[in-house]
Amino acid sequence: MAQLPILQSEDKIVETVEKNPVVVVIGETGSGKSTQLSQILHRSGYTKSGCIAVTQPRRVAAVTVSRRVSQELNVRLGEEVGYAIRFEDRTSEKTIIKYLTDGVLLRESLSNPELTQYSVIILDEAHERSLNTDILLGLMKRLIKFRASNLKVLVTSATLDGEKVSRFFSNCPILNVPGKLFPVEISYSLERPKSYIEASLQKALDIHIREPEGDILIFMTGQDDIEKLVSKLEERIRKLDEGSCIDALIYPLHGSMPPELQIRVFSPPPPNCRRIIVSTNIAETSLTVDGVVYVIDSGFVKQRQYNPSTGMYSLDVVQISKVQANQRAGRAGRTRPGKCYRLYPSMAYKDDFLDATVPEIQRSSLAGSILYLKSLNLPDIDILKFDFLDSPSFEALEDALKQLYLIDAIDEEGSITSLGRTMAELPLEPSLSRTLLEANECGCLSQALTVAAMLSAETTLLIGQSKSAEKKRKHTPSNLPNGSGLGDHIQFLQIYELWHQTDYNTDWCKDNNLQVRGMMFVKDVRKQLCQIMQKIAKGSMDVKTSRKRREDPDYRALRKALCSGYANQLAERMSRHNGYRSLGFKSQLVQVHPSSVLRTDEDGMYPDYAIYHELIATTRPYMRNVCAVEMHWVRPVLAKLDNLNVSKLSGGASQSLEKIQPENSSLQKDGGNATEPVEDRESKIRAARERFLARSRQANK
């Protein structure tokens, strides 16, 4: 094996780590930092006083990297070298080098905030800025103060933000480790094309006809565009004169494809044949296809973002960042020198592209993370002034506190409640943790466990289908239950109960268009939730079937529990039509998503009140996964909304926080009225409550 570049810097690394509590290591792809840093520190004795932890943003990475290190050290995986990911802990008392996902390390710090078992913590791939890594960065900054004598922290990052991470850790040293990428020649378009599909098609055909062999990787934004381009490519390549150029195999590649189809891409092509892979950004970091020599980059990506003032997610096509553009280009230089064709002008890259992708922490709802931080009970840290590498907006923090207050996870002063503490232990969104705890009181825990597990995996359940396949499917109506018309949560419960009756038969999943992988994941989640709930469960947690339904045919207990958990995700129907108004946020008109199984009554009207799992703006604002609830369950929630005092929740920090936020305000630029005054919001909540009371009076007549 050729010597990895990082080993030439071994002495320098050891010396720098010796002298500094935190070191930033910048190493490009192929530098060997993921496999070698841990071994270097092991060799220099850091495993004598504890274990070396290396975090990874993805599970597969934790598994594959630890496997390689165990081979290099010639030990059995799970002994001296091991890994820990959700549902799987392959470590033992012998373990001295442990690879784990950042989420698992966060869970560990919940039960052991000082992380005393570790002498070294390496946050690998920190430039990806996953939500969990960002929280870990903040926690590490605090931890090195308390464990200055016996903890070393290493952060690996991409070139562009190494300086920033260093500044965050009091100007800690930065070490550069060369990568092992081949040069990639980059060319730009003169102008932005009218159609990215057409431009990609032309460019791919050009390369295929004129350039020597080597696979082509094309980055598109989503399944739809990928399928269009694949069929156009197939048609055009079929029409090429036989013998005028080598053969081509065209593969789509995206996350909603079943794994067996994804794997196809990795089988090497037959001789005299070029692979053309049309992919989402799954091929940017998660999957690496060897043999790619040409990259075509559309310059766009689909990104999910959260608007804290409306509680709504949107999935937008946005311009990629410079870091992403370079990551995409690098995919062409893994095996030999390559070429990258950017379908945008060089000026666009220089002037329009952000340096780095907006970190996830500034694009997500923070209720779960804030609850987690509050449950750590760090006396020296005010959560709202928590030292993030990039701070989330004030609105996002305020929104998280409001959500947590409405579901009783924190009290009026913003302190965590005992309920909140239990919720933080569950690996679920706060709304679902709250539902479980309420269900435990109402005697429907087993049902709630199923619903929570199903919603944890929801997007991966239904097999991703193209539009044409969908049309075909309409002729064969689904045999799946319909949630008794009460909503999608109930349907999820009924589906799982049926699957349980088949003894978790995988063919049953396939027959019903359910992703086997997704359903197995649900089963694992449910099992994990049962283990955590064991201590406090008041009733059986086994999957119940028809017997239970006779006792409560309308699932009233479960829907009432859901109403507590989703207190912040509540909507009231408009009086004359089937549109809903979301309560508790800036007034927002939303529709039931057409895929919902929620049923209308004999007059064609939806129920007066419903809870929703999420609001998502696509062509219009939709509530996805809704469930009918009853008016009198909603009453206490509205009372709580009425008494809401956000500045009290943040411990009066609102004023000072607003002052230190201005640099984040640009993020909200496109989010509409993110800065609506609190008084406006409160008056709207009051108006909603008045409408509710009027409706109550009418109902009582």
Place this chain on the structure above:
DNA sequence: GAGCACTGC
């Protein structure tokens, strides 16, 4: 009557 990128506890 519409459409969903990618991760993770």
